[in-house]
Amino acid sequence: MSLSIDRRQWLKSSALVAASLALPRELVAAPALPQSPHPRDQKGIVKLNSNENPYGISEKARAAIVEAADFTHYYPHPAYPELVELIARDNNLTSDHIMLGAGSTELLCIAGFRFGAQGGKVLMADPSYFDAHDFYVRVGTDLQLVPLNESFEHDLDAIDRRLTADFDHVYICNPNNPTATVVDSMALRAFCEEASRRTMVFIDEAYHDLALDPYDSMVDLVRDGANVIIFRTFSKIHGLAGARVGYAMAKPEIIEQIEEMGTNFAPISNLSLRAAIASYQDTEFLEMCTARNHEARPELYATLERLGYFYVPSHTNFVLFRIRRDRREVQQEFRDRNVMLRTFTINDAPWIRVSMGTAEQMQAFAGALEAIAP
Numbered sequence: 001m002s003l004s005i006d007r008r009q010w011l012k013s014s015a016l017v018a019a020s021l022a023l024p025r026e027l028v029a030a031p032a033l034p035q036s037p038h039p040r041d042q043k044g045i046v047k048l049n050s051n052e053n054p055y056g057i058s059e060k061a062r063a064a065i066v067e068a069a070d071f072t073h074y075y076p077h078p079a080y081p082e083l084v085e086l087i088a089r090d091n092n093l094t095s096d097h098i099m100l101g102a103g104s105t106e107l108l109c110i111a112g113f114r115f116g117a118q119g120g121k122v123l124m125a126d127p128s129y130f131d132a133h134d135f136y137v138r139v140g141t142d143l144q145l146v147p148l149n150e151s152f153e154h155d156l157d158a159i160d161r162r163l164t165a166d167f168d169h170v171y172i173c174n175p176n177n178p179t180a181t182v183v184d185s186m187a188l189r190a191f192c193e194e195a196s197r198r199t200m201v202f203i204d205e206a207y208h209d210l211a212l213d214p215y216d217s218m219v220d221l222v223r224d225g226a227n228v229i230i231f232r233t234f235s236k237i238h239g240l241a242g243a244r245v246g247y248a249m250a251k252p253e254i255i256e257q258i259e260e261m262g263t264n265f266a267p268i269s270n271l272s273l274r275a276a277i278a279s280y281q282d283t284e285f286l287e288m289c290t291a292r293n294h295e296a297r298p299e300l301y302a303t304l305e306r307l308g309y310f311y312v313p314s315h316t317n318f319v320l321f322r323i324r325r326d327r328r329e330v331q332q333e334f335r336d337r338n339v340m341l342r343t344f345t346i347n348d349a350p351w352i353r354v355s356m357g358t359a360e361q362m363q364a365f366a367g368a369l370e371a372i373a374p
């Protein structure tokens with residue numbers, strides 16, 4: 001019987017094949033083709049548009065991912081406290097000061113919701129981190145913008161003057177994206193101490209590990225119990241942008257309040273957590289990446305100066321410079337030469353933000369810049 005069924009099935013499928021052969025070509029269902037890779041995944045693409053780590057991930061993180069693959073059938077619970085503990089210890093905090101999230105974006109949004117973003121009033125600098133800006137706009141925040149000063153830095157005096165007690169929170173990005181400027185640490189600390197009595201203060205320290213003096217983290221204010229939330233990420237120096245790991249640091253009462261807004265009991269995969277745990281302890285890799293990043297900066301300045309571009313001195317792994325032509329056309333011209341970068345309109349003028357890449361990538365960028373002459 002089984003033979004006859006097999007035979008019947010075989011016959012049926014053969015008949016279908018024969019029938020399909022008889023169909024006009026356009027009616028035969030085409031086999032699903034693999035999607036063509038995203039430009040960033042193609043070899044030869046010089047990807048300088050998202051301030052990622054051009055040196056990839058630590059070998060220790062890679063080994064941890066491979067090892068963790070065998071445990072993917074388990075929920076990631078043990079890895080959570082392990083990473084929290086590492087971060088807490090490194091920042092002289094206890095683990096109840098730390099919340100992990102799927103990238104700092106998730107935490108910025110959850111904390112944003114918890115502290116009034118939806119329909120509430122928020123203050124931020126302009127220009128500052130565009131994704132934070134977009135989030136506030138999307139959720140209907142009454143968003144008040146305070147222009148950067150003429151050095152493209154946060155104007156803390158102006159922010160302080162505008163920040164009345166009816167604001168739900170203030171968002172400060174330090175180092176600031178897209179200008180790569182930092183705020184004087186003494187001034188920022190004084191501002192935070194005062195402002196956190198009036199409202200919640202968000203400090204986005206995504207570029208903490210790559211920041212150059214006079215940068216200073218505001219994490220000590222968390223230790224002092226101020227109403228300050230620090231956001232950091234594994235997407236930059238750790239090269240784990242695709243793994244999606246970020247963390248927030250705040251006093252335990254605030255962390256509890258943010259956690260109440262979380263929609264997922266375990267938003268980060270075990271693979272990502274294991275990678276982050278390994279990377280966090282791989283000081284050799286982190287130092288190598290930081291050193292190379294710092295080496296690339298003067299070279300980039302020299303190129304920009306030689307070609308006569310005005311740039312904002314950078315305190316982190318990207319540089320903003322002014323161009324003279326339509327930014328979208330210029331962006332496409334770079335793209336045609338396999339160079340991806342980001343453009344902005346700031347004070348009605350077009351600007352490019354270029355991330356620091358490897359020496360070869362920076363050479364390719366310099367060649368394209370010279371040829372395109374934006």
Ligand SMILES: Cc1ncc(COP(=O)(O)O)c(C=O)c1O
Binds near residue numbers: 051173
């Ligand atoms: C200032 C700033 N904050 C947050 C993020 C987002 O980081 P994550 O990848 O952890 O969501 C970025 C990414 O570019 C950033 O520039």
